[in-house]
Amino acid sequence: MDENKEFRPEAEVEILESGPLRISGNFILKDLKRGDESAPGEVFLCRCGKSNNKPFCDDSHKNK
């Protein structure tokens, strides 16, 4: 059905179980609250809401 077969994933987005979101590859990260924009290659973003270094993971999810 699909005429456009040229498809290449630009990045990898991985949900780490009970942990952060890992993104790697060709992507632009924009942080609207802090006004930052970068192309870091790989990041680990907080998913638990407890990091003291948001939006990045600082392993706070391991502290109960």
Place this chain on the structure above:
Amino acid sequence: MERDSSVSDERKYTNGEITVYWKPSACVHASYCYRELIEVFDPGRRPWVDMNAASTDRIIEVVNMCPTEALTWKWNDDQKNNSISPDQFNHVSFRRPELLHEQTKPVIVSPVSVKVMTDGPIVIKGNFTFINNGVSKEVRESIISICRCGSSSHLPFCDGQHRKTGFTG
């Protein structure tokens, strides 16, 4: 070609000059609409859209911020829909061409866009491999919204819960 599924959850609002289409199933709770223009887009009000609460230009500006096809717009005067500038991102001719009865390719972003929303989710847009529970899936020209507050009932995806819990970050 008509898409039946697009009609079932369709709602539209007009101020006589433009029509704003609301497609709830496409919403990823990026929250631009009510953060920018609560007078018009108030999720706590019914109906939640008040087209008379701001100027047409301002409503168009905010609808164009929606990262999905949940909010789109078009001129009621059909003539004016024939020459739409590409920076009018959420005009129906780019997002929901079926509403104009003509096919137009949506704009594809490359590299992948990852936006950390203010006090909200991570909105990821483009062509990427999505890995969840060890299952890898190629996601194409698509948008996903990942919870950052930890309170969603549909983890890992955002369900808008951050607004109720008052998440900041």
